[in-house]
Amino acid sequence: MQKKVYLNHDGGVDDLISLFLLLQMEDVELTGVGVTPADCYLEPAVYASRKIIDRFGKGQNVEVAASSSRGKNPFPKDWRMHAFFVDALPILNESGKIEAKLAEAEAHEHLVHVLRKSEEKVTLVFVGPLTDLARALEIAPDIEEKIDKLVWMGGTFLENGNVEEPEHDGTAEWNAFWDPEAVKKVWDSAIEIDLIALESTNMVPLTPDVRDRWAAERKDIGIDFLGQCYAMVPPLVHFQTNSTYFLWDVLTTATIGKPDLVKKKEVKSIVYPNGASQGKTEISEDGRPVQFVYEVKRDAFFDYITGLARQE
Ligand code: AGV
Ligand code: CA
Numbered sequence: 001m002q003k004k005v006y007l008n009h010d011g012g013v014d015d016l017i018s019l020f021l022l023l024q025m026e027d028v029e030l031t032g033v034g035v036t037p038a039d040c041y042l043e044p045a046v047y048a049s050r051k052i053i054d055r056f057g058k059g060q061n062v063e064v065a066a067s068s069s070r071g072k073n074p075f076p077k078d079w080r081m082h083a084f085f086v087d088a089l090p091i092l093n094e095s096g097k098i099e100a101k102l103a104e105a106e107a108h109e110h111l112v113h114v115l116r117k118s119e120e121k122v123t124l125v126f127v128g129p130l131t132d133l134a135r136a137l138e139i140a141p142d143i144e145e146k147i148d149k150l151v152w153m154g155g156t157f158l159e160n161g162n163v164e165e166p167e168h169d170g171t172a173e174w175n176a177f178w179d180p181e182a183v184k185k186v187w188d189s190a191i192e193i194d195l196i197a198l199e200s201t202n203m204v205p206l207t208p209d210v211r212d213r214w215a216a217e218r219k220d221i222g223i224d225f226l227g228q229c230y231a232m233v234p235p236l237v238h239f240q241t242n243s244t245y246f247l248w249d250v251l252t253t254a255t256i257g258k259p260d261l262v263k264k265k266e267v268k269s270i271v272y273p274n275g276a277s278q279g280k281t282e283i284s285e286d287g288r289p290v291q292f293v294y295e296v297k298r299d300a301f302f303d304y305i306t307g308l309a310r311q312e
Helices: 012-026 042-056 082-087 105-116 132-138 142-144 174-178 180-187 208-216 221-230 248-257 296-311
Strands: 005-010 028-035 064-066 122-126 148-154 193-196 262-271 280-283 288-296
Touching: 005 012, 005 105, 005 248, 012 028, 012 042, 012 082, 012 221, 012 248, 012 296, 028 042, 028 105, 042 064, 042 082, 042 180, 064 082, 064 105, 082 180, 105 122, 105 142, 132 142, 132 180, 148 248, 174 180, 180 262, 193 248, 193 262, 208 221, 208 296, 221 296, 248 296
Parallel strands: 005 028, 005 122, 028 064, 122 148, 148 193, 193 288
Antiparallel strands: 262 280, 262 288
């Protein structure tokens, strides 16, 4: 039987690749996609999503819903531009038309509709901020029982997160920082959470050897798509900077198709909803349980996503 999955992403390169890879997983039924204008601009991210479904969805019928959510702390513009680059790739524009449907509802309402009409429980994959889930829970608390679990790329228990912004102490991860109150709202629910935090994503940086491998196999159209997308973002070469790219969301998505790529353990965690540490997640006895991913089989992960991408 296929596992039902709903994806909410925020239009980065690894977000759009996550959509592409979910569409390739045979044991996954993708029930819908929401797009949050956090680490992207909304319009190109929605277009790119619909074009990826058309080009690589093998006829699957998946609706895309645009989010009306706005975060407290906006992402840097340079990063948000990536969605324009992916949307403009010739491979996504060859047909000259878009068939995948744009939902009439806003993304948080769309999520409610999809969950309410599903007979089975649905796994939520959020690879951006949690705003749409928090808003969905607000207007429809009944959806909680339809959620199998939430698999979220976000947070960290490390001393340093990846936010480098004025008025912040640097302890948060960006998806949590964009809307810390949404994280709090979700933390206060009873939803089971798999947390793919920076501890594990730090183990899968984009490196030149990975790019070389995709370049060597570029004759395959799916691998070429990976290579083209990851040509837009800076790899880890000599040292890590604030812009260095990791496969954050792709690791998160890969745990859906191949859970044994990672190791998890239960920890209890709280989140700081405001102040200089806003968005910081912390291990605390007073916290709620999360299944924390702390280790990745790095080579097996890259083999898995490369194999999934291959079209022939
Ligand atoms: O914090 C990681 C999240 C992931 O969902 N995003 C990127 C991934 O899609 C924000 C982010 C942190 N550092 C970045 C980010 C960077 N250097 N470039 C682009 N986005
Ligand atoms: Ca993201």
